[in-house]
Amino acid sequence: MLTDPDVIRVMLARLIAARCPVFVFFEGDDERYATSLLEIDAAAGALIVDELNPRHGHERVHRGTRLRFSTRLDGVEMRFRANVRAIDGDGAVAAYMLDLPIALDHREQRAVLRTRTREVAAELRADDATTINARVLDLSMGGLRLAVRAPHPLAEASKWDCTVVLPTCSFDTRIAITHVRRAAGRPHPGTPNEDVLGARFDALGTGAARRLGRYIAETQRALLRARRETTENRAP
Numbered sequence: 001m002l003t004d005p006d007v008i009r010v011m012l013a014r015l016i017a018a019r020c021p022v023f024v025f026f027e028g029d030d031e032r033y034a035t036s037l038l039e040i041d042a043a044a045g046a047l048i049v050d051e052l053n054p055r056h057g058h059e060r061v062h063r064g065t066r067l068r069f070s071t072r073l074d075g076v077e078m079r080f081r082a083n084v085r086a087i088d089g090d091g092a093v094a095a096y097m098l099d100l101p102i103a104l105d106h107r108e109q110r111a112v113l114r115t116r117t118r119e120v121a122a123e124l125r126a127d128d129a130t131t132i133n134a135r136v137l138d139l140s141m142g143g144l145r146l147a148v149r150a151p152h153p154l155a156e157a158s159k160w161d162c163t164v165v166l167p168t169c170s171f172d173t174r175i176a177i178t179h180v181r182r183a184a185g186r187p188h189p190g191t192p193n194e195d196v197l198g199a200r201f202d203a204l205g206t207g208a209a210r211r212l213g214r215y216i217a218e219t220q221r222a223l224l225r226a227r228r229e230t231t232e233n234r235a236p
Helices: 005-018 206-234
Strands: 022-026 033-035 037-041 046-050 066-073 076-088 095-099 104-106 121-125 131-139 143-149 159-165 170-181 194-203
Touching (some): 005 066, 005 076, 005 104, 131 194, 131 206, 143 170
Antiparallel strands (some): 022 033, 022 066, 046 095, 076 104
16 A cells, blocks of 8 residues: 555556546445546645546535545556545536545555656765766666666676765665666767666665655656647647
């Protein structure tokens, strides 16, 4: 069960970006309705959800109604509950403002969403004071992928202290190298000879997890906005 608010926002943002089909149930009732998660209102701390379908489901929704949600992300079942805070029924299609869920049942019990990064760096430090700088290619709540200029002493199963520098903050953690993919052949002129490494977080503190989760959620929201703008620009 995921209970960290930042991690929950990450997963909700991913569901929104992927436009995953979502099914809704009323408490004590197994009749199923369909909906879509529209956006996270960060200022209000709320989740915006589309009108229930079939229509008679909408007629059952009132302020304070508790709803159960079920969906899948990358083939993994996810469930959560949320209370209806407000109903916007002025337009042709209604929408609901829900309190953000305080817990999310992620059936694999892990948050493995990978987020591609830009302008994120890492500094790795060994016990003997060896320091290695790396580019962060992507991040998840479980680990990261790095590009490191060769040659270097990083090897599979080795552990390093690591500082990840995000655009607006940084966090310290301990990582374990899981694999090393050596650069193939000679690099193009002017291109560094870099190996690509995978690593998992060996000890990610609460504060670090919150900063990382916030960064992933904000990145996913930016991706969603960009996709929406692209879709709107393509519309006739």
